[in-house]
Amino acid sequence: MNYTSTKKKTILSIVAIIITLFHTIPFYVLITTSLKAKGDFSSKWVFPKEWSWENFSEAWGQANLGNALWNTTIITFFAAVLLIIVGSMAAYPLARRQTRLNKFMYMFFVAIMVIPPLAALVPLYQLVVNIGMMNTHEIAIFNNVAAFLPLTIFLYAGFIRSTIPKSLEEAARIDGASTMGIFFRIVFPLLKPVTASVLIIACVFIWNDYQFAIFFLQDKSVQTMTVALSSFFGENANNLNLVAAAAIIAMMPMVILFLFLQKYFIKGLASGSVKG
Amino acid sequence: MSEKVVRAAKQVEHKVSRKPKIEKNSSLWWMYLPAFLFVAFFIVYPFLNGIRISFTNWNGFSQAYDYIGFQQYTRMLTDPDTWLVVRNTLLYGVGSTIFQNALGLLYALLLNQSIKFKAVTRTVVYLPVIISPLIMGYIWYFFFAYQGGALNDVLMWLGFDKINALGNPDMNIWIIVFVNTFQFVGIAMIIYLAGLQSVSRDFYEAAEIDGASSFQQFKNITLPLLMPSITINMVLNIIGGLKLFDVIISLTGGGPGNSSQSMSTFMYDLYFARQDAGYAATQGVLMMIIILILSLSALVYFRRKEVEA
Numbered sequence: 001m002n003y004t005s006t007k008k009k010t011i012l013s014i015v016a017i018i019i020t021l022f023h024t025i026p027f028y029v030l031i032t033t034s035l036k037a038k039g040d041f042s043s044k045w046v047f048p049k050e051w052s053w054e055n056f057s058e059a060w061g062q063a064n065l066g067n068a069l070w071n072t073t074i075i076t077f078f079a080a081v082l083l084i085i086v087g088s089m090a091a092y093p094l095a096r097r098q099t100r101l102n103k104f105m106y107m108f109f110v111a112i113m114v115i116p117p118l119a120a121l122v123p124l125y126q127l128v129v130n131i132g133m134m135n136t137h138e139i140a141i142f143n144n145v146a147a148f149l150p151l152t153i154f155l156y157a158g159f160i161r162s163t164i165p166k167s168l169e170e171a172a173r174i175d176g177a178s179t180m181g182i183f184f185r186i187v188f189p190l191l192k193p194v195t196a197s198v199l200i201i202a203c204v205f206i207w208n209d210y211q212f213a214i215f216f217l218q219d220k221s222v223q224t225m226t227v228a229l230s231s232f233f234g235e236n237a238n239n240l241n242l243v244a245a246a247a248i249i250a251m252m253p254m255v256i257l258f259l260f261l262q263k264y265f266i267k268g269l270a271s272g273s274v275k276g
Numbered sequence: 277m278s279e280k281v282v283r284a285a286k287q288v289e290h291k292v293s294r295k296p297k298i299e300k301n302s303s304l305w306w307m308y309l310p311a312f313l314f315v316a317f318f319i320v321y322p323f324l325n326g327i328r329i330s331f332t333n334w335n336g337f338s339q340a341y342d343y344i345g346f347q348q349y350t351r352m353l354t355d356p357d358t359w360l361v362v363r364n365t366l367l368y369g370v371g372s373t374i375f376q377n378a379l380g381l382l383y384a385l386l387l388n389q390s391i392k393f394k395a396v397t398r399t400v401v402y403l404p405v406i407i408s409p410l411i412m413g414y415i416w417y418f419f420f421a422y423q424g425g426a427l428n429d430v431l432m433w434l435g436f437d438k439i440n441a442l443g444n445p446d447m448n449i450w451i452i453v454f455v456n457t458f459q460f461v462g463i464a465m466i467i468y469l470a471g472l473q474s475v476s477r478d479f480y481e482a483a484e485i486d487g488a489s490s491f492q493q494f495k496n497i498t499l500p501l502l503m504p505s506i507t508i509n510m511v512l513n514i515i516g517g518l519k520l521f522d523v524i525i526s527l528t529g530g531g532p533g534n535s536s537q538s539m540s541t542f543m544y545d546l547y548f549a550r551q552d553a554g555y556a557a558t559q560g561v562l563m564m565i566i567i568l569i570l571s572l573s574a575l576v577y578f579r580r581k582e583v584e585a
Binding site: 009012013015016017019020023024026027030041043044086087091093094096097101102105109112114115116117118119120122123124126127143153179204207208210211226229230240243244247250251255257258265269270 | 302307308311312314315318319321322325326328336386387389391392393396400401403405407408409410411414415416421425430458463467515521525526540544547553560561567571
């Protein structure tokens with residue numbers, strides 16, 4: 001009995017190692033490629049004899065990644081802040097006041113989650129051109145906020161309904177606090193777990209956004225990481241070693257954050273997925 | 277004591293000076309007004325406007341265009357590309373859903389055992405979730421590329437011919453499904469893992485006493501109790517797969533020809549490369565309808581299963 005269970009454990013551990021190795025293959029290939037000198041077309045399975053670190057500095061300069069990093073950070077930061085403020089504020093009455101209007105509005109926001117933003121690409125593009133917001137940080141921020149607001153409201157409303165005791169707010173109301181005061185001073189601080197989830201969802205998806213960015217941020221000065229990388233790939237199709245270096249730089253910020261805050265990332269993204 | 281009196285007095289003052297029944301039953305609609313405006317302006321209005329444009333022959337930039345009734349719709353229904361693209365989109369959606377769930381469940385079952393390297397495996401499998409799908413596509417491009425791709429090196433070492441996996445219309449769709457599965461299997465795995473950990477050990481102990489085999493235990497205990505996780509994963513993966521865009525752009529660009537085009541990339545192509553905005557909007561309406569039907573029926577189907585289980 002004991003013998004078979006240790007044997008089973010060993011076999012399963014080996015399976016786990018094989019799975020892990022399999023999942024590292026593309027990253028291994030990416031790293032070897034990024035270290036090869038220009039014109040080195042040797043197999044991507046082997047590391048070059050001399051590592052050309054200069055690929056990284058060259059990619060950084062040529063693909064204008066510093067600028068792209070700045071743009072991506074600005075857009076992600078402001079979109080996340082707006083999502084948290086506008087989303088939590090909207091969720092509060094929808095969770096607490098069951099009027100007919102509010103029930104309808106809650107259904108409205110939930111239904112919007114099903115609309116794929118790209119299905120309205122043509123008119124959205126036209127709208128952005130008409131209001132003169134092409135190639136601005138603001139349009140990337142607004143589009144992402146609109147796209148993730150329904151999910152944000154859904155998460156906040158669910159949390160307020162299930163975990164924030166009504167008595168707290170009633171006590172505050174008797175003390176004469178205003179609705180805004182109750183919300184921002186009493187309810188909002190208790191929403192930290194959802195706020196963390198929203199923040200992580202926003203960071204991952206908005207940081208990685210390509211669907212909006214490729215349409216609305218084509219100008220070099222406002223390009224985000226993904227757009228900069230895709231145009232760099234177009235210009236360097238014959239020099240993939242440089243592209244690999246650029247790809248590593250582009251994914252590094254998120255990877256580092258993930259490795260440090262893994263627990264929160266997994267929890268946050270899982271709660272975001274439970275929107276079905 | 278006196279403090280209490282003061283407070284009570286203040287309350288009375290409030291009740292008198294403020295509007296009667298301080299908003300106790302009001303909708304507080306002004307709190308969600310900003311959210312409503314965002315969504316209305318950037319999602320609902322474009323969406324409705326898209327339906328209008330689908331009845332025009334607009335080219336995407338000129339001021340003049342005509343309303344041409346259902347012409348774009350009849351064109352869409354008779355266009356062989358439409359059906360190719362719809363078929364591809366369904367393969368992306370359904371294919372990714374099947375593979376992500378099967379693999380995600382297997383990984384979760386494995387990681388639910390007491391084995392070594394559990395944490396490392398979990399981290400490595402999950403990592404791609406946080407990487408941009410566009411970048412993930414490029415990373416796998418280095419693997420599958422015809423010239424100098426890592427896969428062809430292996431094939432040549434083994435004495436096989438090189439394959440042009442991304443340029444072959446029979447193969448590239450499955451490679452895109454594979455890459456999408458590879459990227460998001462971590463989410464399915466985590467959701468299943470959470471589901472497994474919530475199943476009480478008592479069930480298995482009772483089943484063991486009754487002499488049930490591990491497979492019977494899996495089929496009669498684990499699977500039914502995992503139904504909520506299965507619902508979530510199915511709906512999530514179908515929606516994600518049907519919306520596929522970034523990975524296709526970085527792996528094949530929709531080509532060769534239209535062979536790996538999804539509805540999203542096809543629309544992008546029609547609008548920007550072929551200046552056919554009216555038709556692109558019509559394809560957008562079709563995409564909307566397909567996603568709506570599929571995700572709602574998946575939701576209803578699996579919710580019903582949940583109740584039965």
